[in-house]
Amino acid sequence: GAVVSQHPSRVICKSGTSVKIECRSLDFQATTMFWYRQFPKQSLMLMATSNEGSKATYEQGVEKDKFLINHASLTLSTLTVTSAHPEDSSFYICSARFIQETQYFGPGTRLLVL
Amino acid sequence: AQTVTQSQPEMSVQEAETVTLSCTYDTSESDYYLFWYKQPPSRQMILVIRQEAYKQQNATENRFSVNFQKAAKSFSLKISDSQLGDAAMYFCAYTGANSKLTFGKGITLSVRP
Numbered sequence A: 001g002a003v004v005s006q007h008p009s010r011v012i013c014k015s016g017t018s019v020k021i022e023c024r025s026l027d028f029q030a031t032t033m034f035w036y037r038q039f040p041k042q043s044l045m046l047m048a049t050s051n052e053g054s055k056a057t058y059e060q061g062v063e064k065d066k067f068l069i070n071h072a073s074l075t076l077s078t079l080t081v082t083s084a085h086p087e088d089s090s091f092y093i094c095s096a097r098f099i100q101e102t103q104y105f106g107p108g109t110r111l112l113v114l
Numbered sequence B: 001a002q003t004v005t006q007s008q009p010e011m012s013v014q015e016a017e018t019v020t021l022s023c024t025y026d027t028s029e030s031d032y033y034l035f036w037y038k039q040p041p042s043r044q045m046i047l048v049i050r051q052e053a054y055k056q057q058n059a060t061e062n063r064f065s066v067n068f069q070k071a072a073k074s075f076s077l078k079i080s081d082s083q084l085g086d087a088a089m090y091f092c093a094y095t096g097a098n099s100k101l102t103f104g105k106g107i108t109l110s111v112r113p
Helices: none
Strands: A004-007 A010-013 A019-025 A033-038 A044-051 A065-075 A075-080 A090-099 A101-104 A109-113 B003-005 B010-014 B017-021 B024-026 B033-040 B046-051 B066-070 B073-080 B086-094 B102-103 B107-112
Touching: A004 A010, A004 A090, A010 A019, A019 A090, A033 A065, A033 A109, A044 A065, A044 B066, A075 A090, A075 B066, A109 B024, B003 B010, B003 B086, B003 B102, B010 B017, B017 B107, B033 B066, B033 B073, B046 B073, B073 B086
Parallel strands: A010 A109, B010 B107
Antiparallel strands: A004 A019, A019 A075, A033 A044, A033 A090, A065 A075, A090 A101, A090 A109, B003 B024, B017 B073, B033 B046, B033 B086, B066 B073, B086 B102, B086 B107
């Protein structure tokens, strides 16, 4: 149980285009999901908290107009990187909160912006 | 604010031996959870073990166990009978009232055959 999927697993796009990443909780409902960014050999950096049916809460320094988050259902949250630039290239990971405050993570998305 | 410290960046263990990964944290909250996550080369974050702060008994999951010292704010992970598949980056993490995870910097564990 507590499986989280993420799609796509990797994406290459041109500078200036937008990219959407989906995060799904497959066998449980998640009122709260989280989006992280991770650079190689580093820890996870929380970008935003996604709450079903309400606006996402962004961490300090994260541009909410660049990283659009939608949590339209209890099993799906999406992250859209708008007008992507090479500096947005990174590994993006989502998680969903399950029982006892435990977060289960998706497999991540490698984004490369050319 | 809560902090999680993993002071050792790397460790190595011989296959079949036991290794302990250290973690300390700082918080003023009384109710919280602590976790160890494993991140293998695939970069999938995998939950290894969870500890509720109100429980005195140390959590155990097969070959993985923790030494939770609440007063000392210490939360170490012991891996027994180490296997090649245990090679990964391990993150210690904390969550409290705001439900956000605070991660340590991680430790890279290598397993020698």
